[in-house]
Amino acid sequence: MIKEKLNFEDEQTKLKYRHTSSHVMAQAIKHIWPEAKLAIGPAIENGFYYDIDLDYHITEEDFPKIQKEMKKIISAAYPLECFTLERDEALSYMEEENEPYKVELIKDLPEDAVISFYRQGDFTDLCAGPHLDNTNQIKAIKIMSVAGAYWRGNEKNKMLQRLYGISFPTVEELDDYLEKLEEAKRRDHRKIGKEMDLFLIREEGPGFPFFMPKGMIIRNHLEEFWRKEHEKRGYSEIKTPLILSEELWKTSGHYEHYKDNMYFTKIDDMDYAVKPMNCPGAMLTYKRKLYSYRDFPMRIGELGQVHRHELSGALHGLMRVRTFTQDDAHIFCLPEQMREEILGVYNFIDYVYKVFGFKYHIELSTRPENSMGSEAEWDMAENALKDAMESAGADYVINEGDGAFYGPKLDFHLEDSIGRTWQCGTIQLDFQMPQRFDLTYTGMDGEKHRPIMIHRVIFGSIERFIGILTEHTAGKFPLWLAPVQVRLLTVTEKFNDYAKTVEASLKEQGIRAESDLRNEKIGYKLREARNERVNYLGVIGERETDNKTLTVRSSKEGELGEMSLEDFRDRLLNEIVKKEL
RNA sequence: GCUGGUGUGGCUCAAUGGCAGAGCAGCACAUUCGUAACGUGCAGGUUGGAGGUUCGAUUCCUCUCACCAGCUCCA
Numbered sequence: 001m002i003k004e005k006l007n008f009e010d011e012q013t014k015l016k017y018r019h020t021s022s023h024v025m026a027q028a029i030k031h032i033w034p035e036a037k038l039a040i041g042p043a044i045e046n047g048f049y050y051d052i053d054l055d056y057h058i059t060e061e062d063f064p065k066i067q068k069e070m071k072k073i074i075s076a077a078y079p080l081e082c083f084t085l086e087r088d089e090a091l092s093y094m095e096e097e098n099e100p101y102k103v104e105l106i107k108d109l110p111e112d113a114v115i116s117f118y119r120q121g122d123f124t125d126l127c128a129g130p131h132l133d134n135t136n137q138i139k140a141i142k143i144m145s146v147a148g149a150y151w152r153g154n155e156k157n158k159m160l161q162r163l164y165g166i167s168f169p170t171v172e173e174l175d176d177y178l179e180k181l182e183e184a185k186r187r188d189h190r191k192i193g194k195e196m197d198l199f200l201i202r203e204e205g206p207g208f209p210f211f212m213p214k215g216m217i218i219r220n221h222l223e224e225f226w227r228k229e230h231e232k233r234g235y236s237e238i239k240t241p242l243i244l245s246e247e248l249w250k251t252s253g254h255y256e257h258y259k260d261n262m263y264f265t266k267i268d269d270m271d272y273a274v275k276p277m278n279c280p281g282a283m284l285t286y287k288r289k290l291y292s293y294r295d296f297p298m299r300i301g302e303l304g305q306v307h308r309h310e311l312s313g314a315l316h317g318l319m320r321v322r323t324f325t326q327d328d329a330h331i332f333c334l335p336e337q338m339r340e341e342i343l344g345v346y347n348f349i350d351y352v353y354k355v356f357g358f359k360y361h362i363e364l365s366t367r368p369e370n371s372m373g374s375e376a377e378w379d380m381a382e383n384a385l386k387d388a389m390e391s392a393g394a395d396y397v398i399n400e401g402d403g404a405f406y407g408p409k410l411d412f413h414l415e416d417s418i419g420r421t422w423q424c425g426t427i428q429l430d431f432q433m434p435q436r437f438d439l440t441y442t443g444m445d446g447e448k449h450r451p452i453m454i455h456r457v458i459f460g461s462i463e464r465f466i467g468i469l470t471e472h473t474a475g476k477f478p479l480w481l482a483p484v485q486v487r488l489l490t491v492t493e494k495f496n497d498y499a500k501t502v503e504a505s506l507k508e509q510g511i512r513a514e515s516d517l518r519n520e521k522i523g524y525k526l527r528e529a530r531n532e533r534v535n536y537l538g539v540i541g542e543r544e545t546d547n548k549t550l551t552v553r554s555s556k557e558g559e560l561g562e563m564s565l566e567d568f569r570d571r572l573l574n575e576i577v578k579k580e581l
Numbered sequence: 582g583c584u585g586g587u588g589u590g591g592c593u594c595a596a597u598g599g600c601a602g603a604g605c606a607g608c609a610c611a612u613u614c615g616u617a618a619c620g621u622g623c624a625g626g627u628u629g630g631a632g633g634u635u636c637g638a639u640u641c642c643u644c645u646c647a648c649c650a651g652c653u654c655c656a
Contacts, residue, residue: 539615
């Protein structure tokens with residue numbers, strides 16, 4: 001047999017490899033626990049899994065045993081044989097094998113379907129394939145974790161045990177992958193946030209983060225950047241209340257679609273709700289006066305804090321919280337301005353992500369079930385978004401049925417430095433709010449018309465964005481955002497006076513400098529400052545005091561040597577203005 | 582919310598059905614030092630919370646809260 005060389009760059013080969021890996025794991029499980037019932041076992045983006053129904057609870061202690069069995073199966077070099085059965089034959093075969101989940105899967109296939117199976121040694125699985133030719137092609141495989149997962153993802157169904165695994169064509173690649181996971185752990189924003197004292201989440205307020213002084217510096221500078229860029233692009237800014245009457249949320253449709261995620265309160269026996277979104281408030285500001293077509297496009301931004309009751313199990317550091325600040329904006333425009341406005345937002349988002357060095361991809365989410373509005377409106381909105389993306393030459397994938405209940409959207413997914421993606425920006429077209437709130441403007445014809453509303457965010461949530469940025473930079477924030485830009489370290493207390501004058505002169509330029517004047521050894525002070533990820537360290541001893549210089553170390557570039565105070569200051573100011581990572 | 586796991590000083594982690602311990606951080610003293618931890622001493626705890634079993638619970642049981650992983654959901 002000629003051995004086919006495996007090309008893991010090829011997505012199909014990778015899936016085949018992982019899919020066969022999952023069959024090997026399932027076979028091993030059946031060897032150890034013959035009573036285990038198999039559900040599904042696909043290849044996924046990062047590896048593969050198999051869902052099994054087994055009374056015995058598999059724990060990490062069982063992994064070595066299963067892996068040993070997997071090794072045996074691999075070295076047994078079973079060829080994978082595909083065969084097909086008619087639907088009835090397939091059904092009775094799986095019934096015979098006592099695999100109820102497979103039976104259910106077959107029953108859902110069309111009447112005339114020809115059903116394929118793959119066999120490797122004593123193990124046969126219902127499977128569409130494709131697969132590797134032989135189990136011995138798997139060179140490096142590891143079980144990663146076990147977790148619960150509902151049969152068919154429905155919480156009304158039985159919870160099965162899902163075993164996750166990963167496999168690679170070489171042991172080196174597996175090791176690299178495991179190292180990448182370790183790196184992700186080191187970069188976890190919850191860990192770095194604690195170490196750098198950026199934010200805090202307490203038992204007293206699950207999902208409600210506290211921002212500490214250093215976290216506030218990052219946050220405030222992000223907001224300052226946001227305001228400046230919006231001003232440049234013709235946006236104005238508003239702030240709407242956190243609490244508004246329950247009636248308003250019924251008008252907007254949020255009550256009906258979103259009430260399980262909302263917090264309610266009573267004031268003087270009247271019913272109120274804490275806002276989960278900013279749009280209804282913005283609608284009310286629109287309604288304060290009359291508009292002409294000449295007023296459009298009208299771009300109104302709001303850094304709006306919203307509260308949403310997220311499920312307790314979904315909370316995750318700053319990434320998933322119960323209160324967060326959306327960098328929201330609502331754009332009101334004429335139908336003929338719609339495409340250009342969407343393009344403008346797209347270019348804006350693209351610019352902002354580039355400042356931080358993020359790669360991203362775009363998804364177009366279309367009409368979900370249980371949505372408001374007519375088919376025609378949705379088609380028009382979806383087409384407008386598509387047109388804009390096509391004229392921008394931007395690539396996107398379609399995410400069927402994942403739109404908001406009031407309109408379709410373009411979602412921007414950021415990729416961080418280790419390849420994970422996070423949804424941040426969105427552009428949503430909304431034909432519902434303007435109708436529900438009866439928004440109008442006077443057209444050239446003197447008649448009343450309905451404005452188009454675009455709803456968008458760039459950071460998405462300031463909190464999440466800070467979380468992503470923390471992991472992306474591993475806590476080494478770009479200088480313009482860094483909580484501590486410079487720390488001056490004196491070799492002994494004799495040089496404290498000179499350090500103080502240096503600190504004062506840097507501060508005068510708006511540079512965030514501080515001095516470590518403690519009676520500690522220089523090595524100790526350096527170690528601490530490096531652990532705190534301070535961007536620039538300036539060592540001050542006898543030489544520097546005499547020469548009016550500093551010996552500078554950068555967290556990015558290492559030792560920079562002795563430098564005059566003026567040169568150091570100019571270097572910092574340039575780097576701050578450039579805003580580059 | 583569901584399944585499983587975890588919860589011990591500010592942080593990282595030991596220990597045991599029988600007096601709860603270490604390192605780091607903190608404080609005091611000493612030291613005045615040149616690129617990743619100087620030394621000595623002191624202080625710090627109702628072992629997440631509430632019940633229960635027991636002569637005795639941090640340990641065993643029940644409930645509850647929070648966190649972690651995954652599912653579901655999402656900015």
